[in-house]
Amino acid sequence: MPVWQLLAVFVALILLTALTVLQASLGLGNLELILSLIIATIKASLVILFFMHMIHEKPLNAIIFLSSFVFVALFIGFTLMDAAGYRDSLEYQQIDSTPPPAVEHAE
Amino acid sequence: MSHEHTSAHGAGHHGDGHGGHGDHGHLPFLAHHFDDPEQQFDSGKLGIWIFLVTEVLFFSGMFCAYSLYRSRNPEVFMFASQFLNEALGAFNTCVLLFSSLTMAWGVRCAQLRQKNGLVLCLALTLGCAAIFLGVKAVEYTHKWDIGLLPAGSYLAQPEVPVHHEGLSPWLINLSIVPGILLVAFAVWLVITFVKGDKRMSEIAGTLLATAACYFLGVFVGLKFQEAEASSSAHAAHEISVEHDGDTGSHEAGVTADEHAQGQPAESATSESANDHVSGTTGTEAPLKEIEAHLVSLDAPKVVPGAPLDAMVNQKGGAGLFFSIYYCMTGVHALHIIGGMVVMVWLLVRATKDQFHEQYFGPVDYVGLYWHLVDLIWIYLFPLLYLIK
Numbered sequence: 087m088p089v090w091q092l093l094a095v096f097v098a099l100i101l102l103t104a105l106t107v108l109q110a111s112l113g114l115g116n117l118e119l120i121l122s123l124i125i126a127t128i129k130a131s132l133v134i135l136f137f138m139h140m141i142h143e144k145p146l147n148a149i150i151f152l153s154s155f156v157f158v159a160l161f162i163g164f165t166l167m168d169a170a171g172y173r174d175s176l177e178y179q180q181i182d183s184t185p186p187p188a189v190e191h192a193e
Numbered sequence: 194m195s196h197e198h199t200s201a202h203g204a205g206h207h208g209d210g211h212g213g214h215g216d217h218g219h220l221p222f223l224a225h226h227f228d229d230p231e232q233q234f235d236s237g238k239l240g241i242w243i244f245l246v247t248e249v250l251f252f253s254g255m256f257c258a259y260s261l262y263r264s265r266n267p268e269v270f271m272f273a274s275q276f277l278n279e280a281l282g283a284f285n286t287c288v289l290l291f292s293s294l295t296m297a298w299g300v301r302c303a304q305l306r307q308k309n310g311l312v313l314c315l316a317l318t319l320g321c322a323a324i325f326l327g328v329k330a331v332e333y334t335h336k337w338d339i340g341l342l343p344a345g346s347y348l349a350q351p352e353v354p355v356h357h358e359g360l361s362p363w364l365i366n367l368s369i370v371p372g373i374l375l376v377a378f379a380v381w382l383v384i385t386f387v388k389g390d391k392r393m394s395e396i397a398g399t400l401l402a403t404a405a406c407y408f409l410g411v412f413v414g415l416k417f418q419e420a421e422a423s424s425s426a427h428a429a430h431e432i433s434v435e436h437d438g439d440t441g442s443h444e445a446g447v448t449a450d451e452h453a454q455g456q457p458a459e460s461a462t463s464e465s466a467n468d469h470v471s472g473t474t475g476t477e478a479p480l481k482e483i484e485a486h487l488v489s490l491d492a493p494k495v496v497p498g499a500p501l502d503a504m505v506n507q508k509g510g511a512g513l514f515f516s517i518y519y520c521m522t523g524v525h526a527l528h529i530i531g532g533m534v535v536m537v538w539l540l541v542r543a544t545k546d547q548f549h550e551q552y553f554g555p556v557d558y559v560g561l562y563w564h565l566v567d568l569i570w571i572y573l574f575p576l577l578y579l580i581k
Contacts, residue, residue, distance in 0.1 A: 092298055099290045110579035138564045
């Protein structure tokens, strides 16, 4: 990595940080989350590609590392899939009270 | 740019016939179970990448908790995020990015056998890490002071932000260890100077600078915090003036009314507490009335359908946000401390001039780890600090 490349990546990262702070102050609502995640991902890509030398890395190592993000996506994606299905609060009484034994019902 | 890389690999005697192990005698850095430097380097590389995978998956558990909680309760994040100091977060982001730059530069120095450059880069990286921790200490202790704690200990926040004067006792306690280290390193530096051991005084000097950087971080953090406090005090003053002007249409006025109506049992006390607070914000609200207001906001009295802030401003709302916040940033800070420890090890080896174009693996591996820690902060900063 030549020095100019390291410095260019650093300057780009700082500018993107400024951009993400700026867009957060615009009050874009839901768009803000998406935008800041996109900017963060661009920053992460710059760090991975240049600071972590991923562009020169052996394909096997690159596949191993990048596959972790596939599993993170699966993990979070599957968790969020039924996020709307939860109750707002625990219903303690239903959990605590045991149903009467079946024998008593039979009588 | 690629020739440096290939030279690093190609410098080993790969392919020049390694029939026996007898030719290892002149390669002191080569562990005996490896055929050549390239194999050693690649094995280490594969190992560190797999370690980074486990780190990503480890943090993904916390990111999962975050995204689940945020997707279900976005209002909690909107409310709680206002207590995080955006300027400090942005400052820390820049510090960490700079430390990533110096680390990457350090790897380059190791590859090119620039011993002094490597020592300087490691020192700068350590210093940045210490500044980060110093700022973090100010952020944490300020939150502990005003009751922004994990769910079990969270205190409902008054409408008027509370600011503590003077140094936080928490901050002083947290700074004991860095303080002791600062003194110890200074003494060590003097001893090495007297002994005339140049290599040791290089190490001691770097460590002393690192410990000093923690206090620099604390200083910067306190300055930012002061600026924030004075600006928010101005804002609170303006809001209270507006609030007194028109009670009917102004949003704050409506919230206060709804707040009272949503809690029939508490309506009398909470209304009076609200009036008191809003009436006296501009001047100096006596602490008792803020406390009364705090009590009126307490968790058990919150009923479904009550205004948003009262619902959110309790242990099960914003308190849970702070549980997630402390968990994520705390584990991240532990990773920073771990990285610093490993970097001191690198520093000691670098002063012995052990790294060169054939053997720079350890610097590279620690660099990869450090960049990953930076990477996680890149996501943490917008996700925690920049919610509007």
